[in-house]
Amino acid sequence: MEAGIFTRIAQLCRAREERLSERWRALVSASLGGRVPETQVDKEQREILDVLLTALALGAGRDIEAEPYAELRALLMELSRSRAQQGFSPRETAISVFALKGAVLDVFDQDGDAEAFREFVAFSQLIDELALLTFETYARAREEVISSQAEQLLELATPVVKVWDGVLALPLVGTLGSARAQVVMEKLLQTLVDTGSEHAIIDITGVPAVDTQVAQHLLKTVMAARLMGAECIISGIRPQIAQTIVALGIEFGDIATKGTLADALVLAISRTGVSVGGDLTKRGR
Amino acid sequence: MDSVPILKIGDVLLVSIQTDLQDEAVMALQESLAERISSTGASGVIIDISVLDVVDSFAGRMLATVAAISRVLDAETVVVGMRPAVAITLVEMGLSLDGIKTALDLERGMRLLSGDGALA
Incomplete structure (x- = not known):
């Protein structure tokens, strides 16, 4: 020019x-x-x-x-x-x-x-x-x-909290897509190693819907935790979600499931060898 | 060819895998481990893979095979120190290592064997 x-x-x-x-x-x-x-x-x-x-x-x-x-x-x-x-x-x-x-x-x-x-x-x-x-x-x-x-958002939405000595809780809130499930899985497993915890509770009260994909992610997380020497409990399965899971033919196998986070916590604590008071174990749903 | 050391602690054999294993090393390990189990009459085998950050399907199957051999020779296998990335890879490959006990670290693995699952 x-x-x-x-x-x-x-x-x-x-x-x-x-x-x-x-x-x-x-x-x-x-x-x-x-x-x-x-x-x-x-x-x-x-x-x-x-x-x-x-x-x-x-x-x-x-x-x-x-x-x-x-x-x-x-x-x-x-x-x-x-x-x-x-x-x-x-x-x-x-x-x-x-x-x-x-x-x-x-x-x-x-x-x-x-x-x-x-x-x-x-x-x-x-x-x-x-x-x-x-x-x-x-x-x-x-x-x-x-x-x-x-x-x-991804980081905010996936807190892993220690609720007891050797027990971690992972309250999931919101839709569980593939990318997020991956982040959740890695974060949970890493925290298991970092804190030396042998028990993890995955609470899905806040997950609006469970389809085969979400269930697959949950199962993979539990299997991976097991390979590392930790046990997972899944809690917060709402009645509708339980029906969907059965209707879809998803098998949770021998993975422990509990209705509420409180029930899961009682189970996890008793697994760590601490005896939980009678009024706690007998508490109703 | 460097071989993987097999240490004896009480009646537990400790196999600490320090490097990525080549296929021949894996075969040698299986052989020498089987011999050590029967010669020492060990009741447990701990495989420490805390240094391993990459696994392929061969290494995954190796763990399963070692565990199966030990079981036949009446020794229980515990895999300890598996990293999250390794665990995810194994699950993605569809290897669930059924029948193998796992623990977060060596100490918990020892307790698992000595306490005979009391703490599991």
Whole structure:
């Protein structure tokens, strides 16, 4: 591309920088609806405008991937990433850049000649490219937010708690998909090793539905724990789930199942060799 | 070829597997273990695999075979120190190691054999 096509427009803008950034800020602030402090918008835009004009004055062309625009690209990506994390829509983010065109046009409106207009069209295309860059970064940043949230959810949802000396409890809440079942299994087994516990209670009171896949995961976890020298008890099977399990023909084999976490705890403690008081063992369901 | 050491503690034989086993080493282990059981009249065999972090189907079957041999020779086998990753792999491969006792660590394994399952 021809070098220096924007040098004149850069000079014109530089001469009117104060008016230009004021107009730009007014346009953007209106679209953001006051959710970002004006002083912050002003600071961001002055910085962007300054970096942009400097690059243009140095003879940067149309290609926004070119070296002179490196700093500008970094600034815009930073801007759209922070907008994405604050929950702004991609439209609001891209408008921050597009509004510059309006601002330049408004300011140039008075003293525009044919030559300046031709330059403005090329300038406008450049701004479009820059705005698209923020859009791309925005989408990527959103995806990062989503995947990090999914990860956090995965960790939040699988606590392994020690309820007695040598007894762990794993209260499962929510749907048990393959990925989550894998995390649950690994975490339980690792905690068994770390704490030297020989008994684990898997409580499924909070699992809304048990299908063959979930049952398969449970069975695998129990088998793996057994291979390591620990016994699992499954508790919290609700009546409907018991019916589903039987209807699906799932065999829990010799795995101990108990109605409530309390019953499972009594069984686990008595297995550790501690005698449990009579009133505890006889407690009704 | 380095062979796996078989230690005798009381009437228990301790096999501590320290490295990933090659197939010949496994065959040699089976042979020497069978000999030691019958020569010492051991009543229990503990296989410590706490260092093992990778298993293949051959190693999995080896454990089952060793246990079966020991049982025929009237000795009980306890596998101790299996890591979570190994346990998951074995389950995924469909090897449930039926008839083998397991314990979290060596100490619990010893107690399991001496207490004859009183604490199990």
